[in-house]
Amino acid sequence: MMIQLPRPDGSLAAYEPRTEPLSFTSGAPLASRTVFSAAHVVADPYADTSPDSPPGFAGAAPSVVDWDATLAFRRHLWSHGLGVAEAMDTAQRGMGLDWGHAAELIRRSAAEAHAVGGTIACGVGTDQLTGPASLAEVRDAYEQQLALVESTGAQAILMASRALAEAATSADDYLTVYEHLLRQASEPVILHWLGPMFDPALEGYWGSTDLDAATESFLAVIAAHPGKVDGVKVSLLDAGREIGLRRRLPQGVRCYTGDDFNYPELIAGDERGFSHALLGIFDPLGPLAAEAVRVLDTGDTEGFRKLLDPTVELSRHLFRPPTRFYKTGVVLLAWLAGHQSHFSMVGGLQSARSLPHLARAYELADGLGLFPDPALARSRMRSLLDVYGVPE
Template sequence: MVNKLTLPGENRTLYTYQPRQIAAQFKLPSGKPFKKRIAYSAVHVVCDPLANTDPLSNGQIDWDATMQYRHYLWSLGLSVAEAMDTSQRGMGLNWDRAKELISRSIKEAKSVDGNIASGVGTDQLAPGPTVTLEDVEAAYEEQCAFVEGEGGKMIVMASRALAACAKGPEDYERVYRKILGNVSQPVILHWLGDMFDPALNGYWGHEDIDDAMEVCLAIIREHEANVDGIKISLLDETKEIKMRRELPDSVKMYTGDDFNYPLLIKGDEQGYSHALLGIFDAIAPAAAAALHAMDEGDLTTYDALLEKTVPLSRHIFQKPTFSYKTGVVFMAYLNGHQDHFRMIGGSESARSITHLAELFVMADEAGLLRDPDLATERMKLVLMQAGIR
């Protein structure tokens, strides 16, 4: 029997919570790819807790556990979006470490015929007053060449350096024209809102989202043959639907909206979004089961499975949104995918114990704790570190 927990509530109060006795059962055809949607999970990394290095500046990765988690996602039919912001790219994971991560993951993907795309950006280039557009182009080209050299597909991430040095839309058009004109296969573009990264405020040369969207759409139309799709993370379903309807027919929309993904993936009479989501790391079995149900034409099950995950996702991605990685890794810890709750950059401390307790309850209510006994024992350990017994 699962033991009760003492959890923190509002205003320093404590209350007793009884976790579920059994986990939800998800219908998961092993390794079977989805037919109606492409679904990438932006995936976290597992840090090495025993590495005797400074976790803030030189956090080390547990390669075995990190690769095992990618194999777990592939076994569910999900694709992997590697070295993105969910992997703490630019927030603990630097380009040198990202190169090794990308190289290892591409090799593992090939061993099981798993689908993978990797993030390319300019994070080897620190934004500053002396950075030029030529510097940004060279940084992008270096990363593109590396991923293509590894035989991988690319997700062209938004650039902090470009956001800092661009004078207007024409500078974005110039840089993306240079990058997209030289890729060997179609790429996924990535528009990350400033709620995920404040340094990207005003991306595409405009703070107004509609004006920025027009610049982005113009770039896509000019380079349609080299753009597989675009992932937008604006947490505004109306903006995503508007842009989706204006994309060229050959260009896919990949939702990055961790608040409204069930509706956006389901779509409407004018189209739908594929998925490239950080929350799919945390809710992988429910997401995979829902997409398999969609393939079978069972939208009732699709709705029921994903509806239960939305409160959890909105909690994990609450402001400050960029701290969502803490919740994603905490879910992996609770579910036994890693033996500890430590993160590169010390990011396990980015959320409060009350936030983590609420996360536990929401995950339990959604049936996403695959071994309630294990999850409860691990929650107890985290609570004890906060002085709660």
């Protein structure tokens, strides 16, 4: 049954949804790559919140999470063999989800992971700080969050810090803070380099806006304590730069791609190595991504690319500038796929993308067969169009 979808030029175009989804099975554990999905949080749609600043800004509204639906989505990812990267930017850290609720999310998700045998790594940041902070205060904030993550038995991901970006005056300041944290960590951590396209406040991270100079600082941190670094997550949307960095990592330190534009080629790798994955796009692509990696596990790189390459158009659409609002499309697809009962987000972020953008996301995801029940997805998309007054 056709559905009318709005286009950016204001016109409507008829689209015929598919009638059958792709079929995915849980299968064997992933073997050749370590793969994390950065998972979104499900908001409580009935919470009485009153945003006092524009959507997308920290403090836009109190964080009210539907814990049952949020944990159910994580069980969905684990059931397909993916690891969960918890309390990352996909979960709206710094964009509506405050530290108090992020800490609760970490505790609950880690307990759930232990109960079902799922792999979990959790974001460690400094978002409990408000206003300008000294380097010592930044370090203390990191330590508090690191202690919380380690107390749950989860692996720690040292996230880029807005407060550190503001407080640091040189690359040496970054080295001092990170070397202190690596000495404190009880187990190897993942270092996360998040580019300014995901968060403009992180411009100049590692002490320079020159990415070559920043890369040298980043590598210096790793070289100082390689035994405390499990891997690095690189989110710069630059495949060539990631490959260059990957080839310079110390033996035993992994590269986890965070490149939502070029992930198939980076995960497939080349004759000199490959990237593991820690990706926001693997939230909506979870079952398909796991199936592709299982194909790669057999040595069939061509089959892997055949499954995953067609998803890049959807990913590039969701992550188009302003990239930080990709979460809106991720949550839309979770609603259309039946993983949650509503299209509502913490901080009202469901309004951060236009209707034509959302319509195109639906069309691309449906074309890939991502919706377990295409009829449900069509019905829900139609109900959203009704809110905007789009005719049948």
